[in-house]
Amino acid sequence: MNQSEKKNIMKVAAYRHFGSPEVVSLVELPKPSPGRDHVLVKVHASTVSAADYRARSRNVPKGLGILAAFGLGIFRPHNPILGMDVAGVVEAVGANVTTFKPGDEVIAMLGAKFGGHAGYVCVPQKGAITVKPRNMSFEEAVTLVFGGLTALGFLNRAALKPGGTILVNGASGAVGTAATQLAQHMGAHVTGVCSSANRELVSSLGADRVIDYAEQDFTTEGRTYDVIIDCVGNAPFERVEALINPGGTLLLVIADLKEIVRAAGRSRKSGKLVTAGNIKYTAEDLAFLVSLAESGRYKAVTDRTYRLSDIVEAHRYVETGRKTGNVVVQIAAGSPGPDLATVSAHPYTPSP
Ligand SMILES: NC(=O)c1ccc[n+]([C@@H]2O[C@H](COP(=O)([O-])OP(=O)(O)OC[C@H]3O[C@@H](n4cnc5c(N)ncnc54)[C@H](OP(=O)(O)O)[C@@H]3O)[C@@H](O)[C@H]2O)c1
Structure with missing residues (x-):
């Protein structure tokens, strides 16, 4: 593979079947390109949430199994990349995008479309996306979202x-x-x-x-x-x-x-x-959370932080139902942070 082909490939954590944490594996996929109304975000961090666990295992509350099957996929997942939330940097924007530009640091909620456990994701500019808090790292900021x-x-x-x-x-x-x-x-x-x-x-x-x-x-x-x-x-x-x-x-x-x-x-x-029932996720609510975080009135609560390559371990931990706050996945190569072979401090890592 030459350099320009490599540039168009991204690493993702994908699952092709419903089941235990081991159904998730790292694969390479073509990098997406933004549509006219979309923002292409280079993902620095996401979380493994209770929603990822439920989607991956199709373990949902009583009576919701059939609805979940239609929403998530009957035999195979509709959306093979999990991850409802992202924090990252805008890399490119579609022709109609006016609210974001390349270089903007953002956080976004992808909701039921998932897709955050990937090197890149496209987010509609009118979706639940906003500029990330200036006083938080990507790993902290992503904990605001889900x-x-x-x-x-x-x-x-x-x-x-x-x-x-x-x-x-x-x-x-x-x-x-x-x-x-x-x-x-x-x-x-x-x-x-x-x-x-x-x-x-x-x-x-x-x-x-x-x-x-x-x-x-x-x-x-x-x-x-x-x-x-x-x-x-x-x-x-x-x-x-x-x-x-x-x-x-x-x-x-x-x-x-x-x-x-x-x-x-x-x-x-x-x-x-x-x-x-479900919540309508909005950019206004996200911006409100950012304003609280920037004024020191909302703390990131992080239990553990994993590398994308340790995604199966992250799923195993979330599946226990015992996590404290958020389990963060660090995605972009070279983003700052501790050696993430294992975990950050328990019981939690408060932001400033
Ligand atoms: N309706 C929606 O749109 C929506 C959106 C998001 C999430 N959800 C659902 O909401 C639920 C909560 O989500 P989450 O992300 O907060 O889950 P979570 O982070 O996985 O919750 C884990 C926490 O629950 C605590 N816990 C377990 N049993 C408990 C008990 N009996 N009493 C009090 N605390 C207990 C655990 O503490 P200990 O280990 O110390 O017991 C742990 O800290 C999930 O079932 C998720 O699927 C729904």
Whole structure:
């Protein structure tokens, strides 16, 4: 292969079958070229998220298997490259692109199209893409995207007011660490539910109270909340209805088909908003997260960082369901960072 052919090839982590982490492998594919309305991003970092694990294994909540098969692929993945989020540098833009130019450092959410575990990706200029925080590395900045946009999208559905109360169930995951920080920023009194190992982290992110789920069942405490956000999947409406104040909200980040279908009816009957399903990811929400990060009001929470060549290990770790915040994948050769043969410091790596 000559030099110019090499330049048009990129390394990606791809999966051709659904299954265990070992179905993911490194392959070379042609580098994409941007369409008229697209931005070509050279990817420096992405994450392996719960969504990557679910897509790869097709392990989805009860009742959603058929929908997932149509969305992800019945026999083989529709989109063989996983990775919902990227941080990188704009390399080229299509003829109609006016908002970005080559050299811009950006973060983007690719959503259900995935494609971030690759050397390059094309992103629509009107998609969820914005300039990355100036005070964060690519590896830090990418952690804003998946958890941050999901948490913000759900919290935007609730009328959480300054002084209001919220319980974040699963406060140490990617979505929970984001929800804790955002709710604190909104002026709410935050109760985080996590294990004892993550107590200190969750407090440092702004939780006023922390409940260790191994020691105390939050549903038997006798406290009530304006909003409950469930990032674990063990707080369905029937379990927590009595804990939600009149007019309050249950945000089901993870829910089975029955919960999703019954959400609207339960809202009508109870006068409490019950909401589940997918979030619309927007550039405005991403820009809001960037503004918080730049003013020091939102921290990157990174559990481990892997090289793209260690992608199978990264999937194995995420599949445990025990990660703290985000698992980052470093992609562009030569991007700065520690020796990433293994992992960065646990329990988490806070940004400045
Ligand atoms: N609806 C949507 O659009 C949407 C978007 C994004 C994600 N999701 C879903 O939302 C869920 C959360 O996503 P995520 O990215 O935050 O997951 P994650 O980062 O993998 O969550 C892992 C965390 O959950 C904690 N945890 C496990 N069991 C717990 C329990 N019983 N009580 C409290 N905490 C517990 C773990 O802490 P310990 O190890 O200390 O227990 C760990 O820190 C996933 O199921 C994901 O598929 C949905």
